[in-house]
Amino acid sequence: MNNIIWKSFLLGNEFLRVTPPSTNLSAKNLNISDEPFDGSIALITRAEANNGVKGYIEKKNYPTLKNKITYNDQFSLFLYHNYEFTTIKDHLSVLIPKNQIFLRILDCTPCVNVFLTTILNYAFSKKIFNFNFTGADFKFDREIILLPCLEVSSDEKYIWEENGHYYTLAVDYIKKLMNLAKEEREKKTIRLYEAERAKYEAERAKYEAGYRKEKELLVWKGFLLGNEFLRVTPPSTNLPAKNLNISDEPFDGSIALITRAEANNGVKGYIEKKNYPTLKNKITYNDQFSLFLYHNYEFTTIKDHLSVLIPKNQIFLRILDCTPCVNVFLTTILNYAFSKKIFNFNFTGADFKFDREIILLPCLEVSSDEEYIWEENGHYYTLAVDYISYLFLTGKINYNQKKIDDYTYQY
Secondary structure, eight states, X not given: OTTXXXXXXXXXXXXXXXXXXXXOSOGGGSOOBSSOOXXXXXXXXXXXXXXXXXXXXXXXXXXXXXXXXXXXTTTTEEEEEOSOEEEOOTTEEEEEESSHHHHHHHHHOHHHHHHHHHHHHHHTOTTTSOTTOOGGGSOGGGOEEEEEEEEEOTTSOOSEEETTEEEEEOHHHHHHHHHHHHHHHHHHHHHHHHHHHHHHHHHHHTTHHHHHHHHTTOEEEEEEHHHHEEXXXXXXXXXXXXXXXXXXXXXXXXXXEEOSOOGGGGEEEEEEOTTOOOBOSEEEEETTTTEEXXXXXXXXXXXXXXXXXXXXXXXXXXXXXXXXXXXXXXXXXXXXXXOTTTSOTTOOGGGSOGGGOEEEEEEEEEOTTSOOSEEETTEEEEEOHHHHHHHHHHHHHHHHHHHHHHOOOOO
């Protein structure tokens, strides 16, 4: 489009920052759901995570908006919400174009809102200013942005007039740019999924011969957890989180800090190793939420409600120490065995004796001259490691293939 003209605009000339719709209640006084439900609206806070959506609340008589850009002047962050929302309004405002034609364009063209949000976030970027900068430090009204425009006649609908020339927003051009960006984002993301799938395919090939042999011979056997595992006290800092310097990202000399939370595989963050005791390649058990998590990295814990599973048999222990696939497979089996679907939603691991729960594992019968884990009535058994590894890696391949098949980038 050769007739596109990029023009600069002063934000204070183009937008009003208005008070957002609000519940006028704090989050602790609202019944917030993690998922939307019939009659719900999104609740927006100043957080960046999840596009600012803290959760979903019943609409009731709360004021709402839709298809609007919010501005967080504390973190200099702009977010577009193409759904009905209300807010916990601290540090938030809503951008409203002063020109009615500009307003109508934004109200009915989501991709223009996304484009504008991207431009605004770049204009207020820490890369341009510095990491001490916040929107509250800088006057919003005097910042300048560039937008693609078309010159039109005075008889047509226009947004801006300048020295006898009339301009409107190049909506079709913006749509084209956003579609190109969407295609490139999809290609890039799918390439990442394809690389991940290829990695698992290469790893699976190592186990294929063993899998084909073992699947004809294996037997599934039931084992009492109390006979197979010790639950030991985990390594711990012996300090509460508030007394630790926790980083969101790993750094040289750091270790993972594990809590009882399920999010991020239990990793709250990363701390300096110092002299804290650690473990690696171990499964932790949270008896409050009946949750098993495998950690193939060095970690310590804030140990409340956590224990570490240690096989009583040394051969079983060696297998788990050197075969991540088996740990993940075992973790999946354990989580299913303690599932709320099997028990009920009032069930916790603390209510149920870990030692008496039974799990099924795929085994191979071996001779007494070979390394074995279990003996039963003169028969000797070990774990079908190649079979387990092949199954696990097949699952990872299928998972990535499904992501490739289903992926579409949403603005």
